[in-house]
Amino acid sequence: MKVLVPVKRVIDYNIKARVKPDGSGVDLANVKMSMNPFGEIAVEEAVRLKEKGVVSEIVVVSIGPLQAQETIRTALAMGADRGILIQTEETVEPLSVAKLLRAVALEERPDIAILGKQAIDDDANQTGQMLAAMLDWPQATFASKLDIADGKAEVMREIDGGLQTISVELPAVITTDLRLNEPRYASLPNIMKAKRKPIDMKTPDDYGVALDIRLEQITVAEPPKREAGVIVDSVAALVDKLKNEAGVI
């Protein structure tokens, strides 16, 4: 069984994004970049499936600048087998990402695609669902547990009211939630080994996908700032403020 794992290179999750003063976007110059955390979880899940003998090959794919090679290398060091970088310096919207991934899936014929539920930069939470629709595959989003047997995946999903379990026929798209697993750190020998694993270099043109922009960004602004508050010295003072100053209890 083959797994396709799309991973995105994004701002590191520990870093607070800063809006550029001219409102043209977020300042990413000299900012630490990492693999999207939900992508790490997707890679980890694929590697665990391989360790269990359910999966035989893990292909990671990233769409982005040349540096996204590092992101792919990280996944290879975690245990993925080979990578595909679809290189572009342009902004690629989730719809175009999904179209590129569809093209890759038609070539690679994976049995499952495991994506992150959300990229922590655009917070779009849509690529996996779009890919599923384009391939006419079923989807199981926000997975917190995944079992594969008899050509099906049984997936526990995190939903607003609690947990839901569904079964999807393979091939299927799965998107990961935080509690699916805890991603491993790559060991030094595995990092060395990953250097020899292949990464195919491609461009969007190779797949005949035009990167049209459907959402024109007009401006990016700072969110409204909160006024600095006060420190109260006791519970009694707190309750007094909440009752008499804020009037919220």
Next chain:
Amino acid sequence: MAILVVGEHDNAHLSDATGKTVGAAAKIGGDIDILIAGENAGAVAAEAAKVDGIRNVLHADGAVLAKQLAEPMQALIVPLMGDYDALLAPATTNGKNYLPRVAAALDVMQISEIVSVEAPDTFVRPIYAGNAMQKVRSTDKIKVITVRPTAFEAAKLSGRASVKSIAAPAGPFKSAFIGEELTRSDRPELTAAKIVISGGRGMGSGENFAMIERIADKLGAAVGASRAAVDAGFVPNDYQVGQTGKVVAPELYIAVGISGAIQHLAGMKDSKVIVAINKDEDAPIFQVADYGLVADLFKALPELEEAL
């Protein structure tokens, strides 16, 4: 302009998020219909017909729609879109699951989790965990939008629209519902509560959350948590507030033993009044708190319960 809003419900009641999504649709302006897809959901359709400013309710009923799984929702909605210019759903786990699927089938970029309508084609949405607000103009012919419910006023309930029945999709589909474990609680729903009190890793254990629950009951509040508290197994996953959990904006948010990581702030910093109780005076949560109490929560919470 004709707008279709997908109603959110549990086959018994229409959710509060639906009214707020209609509120967002009203800002876009035009004829608004609500789609109710469910199983034995006639009462929900009748409830939806009372939402102010609605033209029609479309009601599709069938076992295949009982859980609003993504595939049947796509099959139901896509053929309807010939009659509409915009499709809106609440940015709940449900809406986030099926709506991008519909968008892709229509070859449209979804506009995720809008917090403001600037013009019928222009919207504001948070990116980077709410550290930046992106204003975007959609050039797609049909606008497919998820709406952050906390950012909009709910439409009132005094209307009398008519309910039209439509057929449920036939299938077969490649996904099937197996079961669910829903968190039962008599407290208000987290995203709709006027007061939310959340605990973090500092709570130390699930048993200690009882201190928070007693205060919640005195205040009529909902209980939330940080991801660290959920990960540690103190409380169920659906308590998580944050960038990748639930977004809340109550009148009062009380954060107890929560440090204030950006991912947590993303889910609560639009609350009207924020209280932080933390023993570390340098905890980042104090930077967004209106009232901060530097204290050991094991001492402060019993005192607070007493004082209420």
